[in-house]
Amino acid sequence: MPPEPIYLDHNATTPLGPAAAEAMRSAGVEAYANPASQHGPGRNARRRLEGARERILTLLGGETSGRAPDRLVFTSGGTESNALALRGLLAASGRKRLVVSAIEHPSVAATADRLEGEGCTVDRLGATDGGVVRLDALRELLSRHGGEIGLVSLMAASNETGVLQPIAEAARLCHEAGVPFHTDAAQLVGKRPIEFRSWGAAALSFTAHKFNGPLGVGGLLLAPEVTPAPQLHGGFQQESLRPGTESAPLAAGLAAALETATEGQTERRDRLKRLRDQFERALLASWPGAVALGAETDRLEHTSCLAFPGADRQALVMAYDLAGVACSTGSACASGSSEPSPTLLAMGLPEKIVRGAVRFSLGATTTEAQINDAITRLTGVHERLRSEAIDTPPTR
Known part of the structure; x- marks a missing residue:
């Protein structure tokens, strides 16, 4: 199931x-x-x-x-x-x-x-x-x-x-x-x-x-x-x-x-920021060189754009989906596009960062239990992908 x-x-x-x-x-x-x-x-x-x-x-x-x-x-x-x-x-x-x-x-x-x-x-x-x-x-x-x-x-x-x-x-x-x-x-x-x-x-x-x-x-x-x-x-x-x-x-x-x-917007923002920060800490620790894009500037509390160097964003989103976590590579109006994100390119980010960037966005209905569960599922995906990469012999 x-x-x-x-x-x-x-x-x-x-x-x-x-x-x-x-x-x-x-x-x-x-x-x-x-x-x-x-x-x-x-x-x-x-x-x-x-x-x-x-x-x-x-x-x-x-x-x-x-x-x-x-x-x-x-x-x-x-x-x-x-x-x-x-x-x-x-x-x-x-x-x-x-x-x-x-x-x-x-x-x-x-x-x-x-x-x-x-x-x-x-x-x-x-x-x-x-x-x-x-x-x-x-x-x-x-x-x-x-x-x-x-x-x-x-x-x-x-x-x-x-x-x-x-x-x-x-x-x-x-x-x-x-x-x-x-x-x-x-x-x-x-x-x-x-x-x-x-x-x-x-x-x-x-x-x-x-x-x-x-x-x-x-x-x-x-x-x-x-x-x-x-x-x-x-x-x-x-x-x-x-x-x-x-x-x-x-x-x-x-x-x-x-x-x-x-109504209750300030309290909701505080709650979502706490959940997002917890989520980011766990995922960043599970992938070498991972970064949170825009984290040094003022940003919406519910949005997290994480880049996983060496990964392909489309492959990551599909792997996450199989694990039961819905996220995206960016705007839904450009979802599925193989082209790099114009937004991330405009920020002058390296290609390996742009190609490995995934957007997660929380909402009013997101719970702490869901975030804890998502962390377990996604870090498990990362562990499996890294293990497969290590075990794959080089091509000749």
């Missing part, structure tokens, strides 16, 4: 939480109508939808009142939110120069590549060996080309290493240069406090399934001074920025998951 699986891939997606599931069930029964309909059931669905929108905005540090409130556009998830931000804000700016970093998620990196192919100039900021985007390069670009740049987009936290990026400082630099700033905060929302209005960003992307919310729904926060050019066309929903029938159940599930993730 296969071992009970231990899920350590929460950066890819998280299990649906009970509060989110109940909110979706309730809204699905009580707010089933089209929120755009004028009849009573439609108005009820609209109330549930807008109530969820306001709660989410408040929880993410947005301004919901006054003459210039922030806005939340519901989307299908992080990829769509990033596409609307990059394509929409760049088009609205009337400029054709985009700044991203070399460590972005594939949904940003691939969109930037496509825009470049369509004639835009794309500048890609490098990173330090600790995985932090180089703000000195951003300062220089803004100083020399600020009048040409239509958008700067930097992730808030790395999906691979968990390293936190200086987005508040980046937003300040962009604001001073008169350039809109967008951040992909898919890995940060639900894990750390979000202060959208005080950070000064023009736009912020996130997705519910990274914090125990439903798959298929995310959002793009927008400051009042920016309006992206729509990338879809049809109805008038959401100021025509994202036409299509809105889902009150998905919005309710997102709001409930975010409320749960916000």
Whole structure:
């Protein structure tokens, strides 16, 4: 009988939480109508939808009142939110120069590549060996080309290493240069406090399934001074920025998951850091030369990117899976790729480190017993692999 699986891939997606599931069930029964309909059931669905929108905005540090409130556009998830931000804000700016970093998620990196192919100039900021985007390069670009740049987009936290990026400082630099700033905060929302209005960003992307919310729904926060050019066309929903029938159940599930993730966040972070550090110590000791990437910088408490020199990351992940531990080689959107991680390459790491890097990510449902069990299983895998390597005769 296969071992009970231990899920350590929460950066890819998280299990649906009970509060989110109940909110979706309730809204699905009580707010089933089209929120755009004028009849009573439609108005009820609209109330549930807008109530969820306001709660989410408040929880993410947005301004919901006054003459210039922030806005939340519901989307299908992080990829769509990033596409609307990059394509929409760049088009609205009337400029054709985009700044991203070399460590972005594939949904940003691939969109930037496509825009470049369509004639835009794309500048890609490098990173330090600790995985932090180089703000000195951003300062220089803004100083020399600020009048040409239509958008700067930097992730808030790395999906691979968990390293936190200086987005508040980046937003300040962009604001001073008169350039809109967008951040992909898919890995940060639900894990750390979000202060959208005080950070000064023009736009912020996130997705519910990274914090125990439903798959298929995310959002793009927008400051009042920016309006992206729509990338879809049809109805008038959401100021025509994202036409299509809105889902009150998905919005309710997102709001409930975010409320749960916000409650007790500090205690959860402390618990996950303790478990992650225990896990890292054991695995690093079980493989000669193993290193924790990004460990010397500020990083998310639940993320651990470990490199095992001399190993192949794909082979390791398969061996771990056979032992009943689920993890990954990096972003789920690039999972299975034989190409080295662009993020780790941008950090200037040696090839043997990049090729042996595996990402483990804990979550709200991870227990100490699971971590202890995972340590036993994975160190056993390491012992077996090392024994096989020693026993294998050299080829002639």
